[in-house]
Amino acid sequence: MAYTIKINGTAHTIDADGDTPLLWVLRDILGMTGTKFGCGAALCGACTVHVDGTATRSCITPLESVGESAVTTIEAIGETPQGKALQRAWLDLEVVQCGYCQSGQLMSAAALLTATPKPSDEDIDAAMSGNVCRCGTYQRIRAAIHHAAA
Secondary structure, three states, X not given: OEEEEEEOOEEEEEXXXXXXXXXXXXXXXXXXXXXXXXXXXXXXXXXXEEEOOEEEEHHHOEHHHHOOOEEEOOOOHHHOHHHXXXXXXXXXXXXXOOOOOHHHHHHHHHHXXXXXXXXXXXXXXXXXXXXXXXXXXXXXXXXXHHHHHO
């Protein structure tokens, strides 16, 4: 069945089953590989995108559930004020080690800053708790979020 979804401001018509995870639509059908596959069970956060501004795990989000919602991926997050500030903070504070989880980390952090422009440590920990970083850069991630919020 054909679905038309809006991704990063552009409408895309997708011919796929409605239960196809949004992650595979982005990566395999549209070739947008910035969103990563991690666990496939919404436990690690690597696949995080925004659906109408809300951080959403694309690995368990069926294509048919997107409907008229606006999807934003890591490819476009730098076009938002929060995303641009976070990208700068990530570079300034050298957050990244291996980098695999970072697109999901940035997407969750951008949703946090949109909802809570001046987050506390507790706000950050709560918002980022579902994002796993195998390199353990959690302290640098928290510092970069504070840096971007300043």
